[in-house]
Amino acid sequence: MSTAAVHVSSILHEYTAGESLLSASGRDLGAVLDDLERRHPGLTFRIVDEQNRIRPHIKIYVAGRMARGLTTKIPAGAEIHILQALSGG
Amino acid sequence: MAKKSKPRSTSKKPKRPTLLIGTAKGGFALEPSGSGWRMRGPFQLGARTHDLRLDPRDGKTLLMASTGGHLGPTIYRSEDRGKSWQEAPRPPRFAKLGAGSPRGKKARGSRGQSVKINFWLEPGHVDEPGVWYLGTSPQGLFRSVDHGRTWRGVNGFNHNPNWAAWVSVGTDGTPDGPVLHSIQIDPRNARHMTVSCSSGGTFESLDRGRTWCPVNRGIAADYLPDPNVEYGHDPHCMRMHPARPDRWYQQNHCGIYRLDRDQGETWTRIGERMPKRVGDIGFPIVLHPEDPETVWVFPMDGTSIWPRTSPAGKPAVYRTRNGGRSWERQARGFPQRLAFWTVLRQAMAADDDPVQTGLFFGTTSGEVWASLNSGQSWSQLAAHLPRIYSLRLARFRR
Numbered sequence: 363m364s365t366a367a368v369h370v371s372s373i374l375h376e377y378t379a380g381e382s383l384l385s386a387s388g389r390d391l392g393a394v395l396d397d398l399e400r401r402h403p404g405l406t407f408r409i410v411d412e413q414n415r416i417r418p419h420i421k422i423y424v425a426g427r428m429a430r431g432l433t434t435k436i437p438a439g440a441e442i443h444i445l446q447a448l449s450g451g
Numbered sequence: 452m453a454k455k456s457k458p459r460s461t462s463k464k465p466k467r468p469t470l471l472i473g474t475a476k477g478g479f480a481l482e483p484s485g486s487g488w489r490m491r492g493p494f495q496l497g498a499r500t501h502d503l504r505l506d507p508r509d510g511k512t513l514l515m516a517s518t519g520g521h522l523g524p525t526i527y528r529s530e531d532r533g534k535s536w537q538e539a540p541r542p543p544r545f546a547k548l549g550a551g552s553p554r555g556k557k558a559r560g561s562r563g564q565s566v567k568i569n570f571w572l573e574p575g576h577v578d579e580p581g582v583w584y585l586g587t588s589p590q591g592l593f594r595s596v597d598h599g600r601t602w603r604g605v606n607g608f609n610h611n612p613n614w615a616a617w618v619s620v621g622t623d624g625t626p627d628g629p630v631l632h633s634i635q636i637d638p639r640n641a642r643h644m645t646v647s648c649s650s651g652g653t654f655e656s657l658d659r660g661r662t663w664c665p666v667n668r669g670i671a672a673d674y675l676p677d678p679n680v681e682y683g684h685d686p687h688c689m690r691m692h693p694a695r696p697d698r699w700y701q702q703n704h705c706g707i708y709r710l711d712r713d714q715g716e717t718w719t720r721i722g723e724r725m726p727k728r729v730g731d732i733g734f735p736i737v738l739h740p741e742d743p744e745t746v747w748v749f750p751m752d753g754t755s756i757w758p759r760t761s762p763a764g765k766p767a768v769y770r771t772r773n774g775g776r777s778w779e780r781q782a783r784g785f786p787q788r789l790a791f792w793t794v795l796r797q798a799m800a801a802d803d804d805p806v807q808t809g810l811f812f813g814t815t816s817g818e819v820w821a822s823l824n825s826g827q828s829w830s831q832l833a834a835h836l837p838r839i840y841s842l843r844l845a846r847f848r849r
């Protein structure tokens with residue numbers, strides 16, 4: 363099972379006690395988010411909706427590539443970036 | 452000889468309520484303070500707030516229906532007048548499409564949908580403390596039995612085999628998406644309730660949400676090929692009268708209606724007595740706290756491409772005191788020209804004073820207006836707020 367460094371956008375710091383760099387384990391992105399949810403309750407539902415779809419204004423990069431879904435595999439030592447889209451008005 | 456004391460009135464005029472205001476950028480509270488008003492907030496600045504309500508049963512629990520921009524919808528709670536807020540541990544969410552889901556798109560109901568907006572909050576019956584209801588977009592109904600902490604779908608509606616047809620799945624509905632709103636609980640009977648769908652119409656349940664029937668007969672749907680459909684209507688706001696719950700009123704996309712439910716199921720259009728230059732289109736409809744014949748509406752321009760602004764830029768409230776047989780204009784204090792705002796469906800309310808009823812509304816341009824004399828004159832209480840989605844009245848317990 364891979365352990366990844368997860369960089370979290372400031373909009374989510376309310377759920378991470380202000381931390382911007384987290385650590386989580388999982389073979390794929392869904393497992394990583396489950397692991398994050400155990401440590402930071404409420405965080406995952408802000409990133410994916412109840413159908414496990416990444417929310418429209420959230421972008422997740424795994425090892426520099428944008429993830430299209432939660433089945434994205436996590437390579438050993440990968441960095442994950444969870445970002446907010448700069449949209450709105 | 453004992454000194455005669457002067458008789459003192461025991462009747463005390465109730466203090467005006469606090470106005471809870473939901474805006475495009477968070478919540479606010481406008482509290483009566485001395486002879487004026489004091490603004491508190493913003494609460495959850497940046498969070499689109501479609502509703503903000505106090506539980507009238509405990510006078511303490513505040514719920515905020517929020518759509519947090521990038522992060523999707525959630526519910527916030529406060530038990531200290533908004534000084535601190537906590538997110539609900541389990542916000543409303545539709546059921547997943549799983550292995551046990553019925554086959555066929557129609558049979559699935561709302562399974563597989565994702566909540567995009569938490570739209571309309573409604574405290575449950577007075578005999579059911581801690582129960583709340585919520586309407587969402589897409590059009591779903593949710594219930595909490597623990598003061599808004601955790602939410603479950605009301606499956607009699609959300610998983611109804613008719614759900615997709617009733618709520619016109621696949622249509623865009625209102626600009627922000629079709630919404631389930633105007634959740635009304637019969638004060639005589641917690642099992643009797645109604646909901647209204649901006650793409651679908653009004654639906655009634657007699658068993659606390661287990662089964663539902665459409666109640667739309669008589670309401671126009673002039674945007675459909677068959678205007679006499681059973682459902683598919685566009686109610687903007689529907690109210691059950693608090694003192695006479697069989698008297699229902701509705702501000703619809705196609706006019707103003709009244710129904711005496713104990714006498715049938717066919718609505719009567721009562722907006723045709725409105726002045727033709729104004730029309731009978733609007734969002735909110737507000738009822739007198741005791742008199743079932745007295746109703747206020749806030750008309751908007753529903754002509755041509757539906758600008759949804761005050762007709763001719765001249766805002767006005769209209770009141771009937773005879774169940775819609777005649778209407779009077781109430782605009783003293785409003786701008787006389789060039790005021791192109793309107794009032795959304797849950798942004799207007801009446802207080803509980805039966806004689807000099809307090810009326811309050813928030814506008815799409817961020818202004819708060821009040822009348823403390825049943826609409827005869829109006830004054831502006833606040834301006835420069837974000838677009839106002841909701842204005843609800845609250846009486847906190849000390």
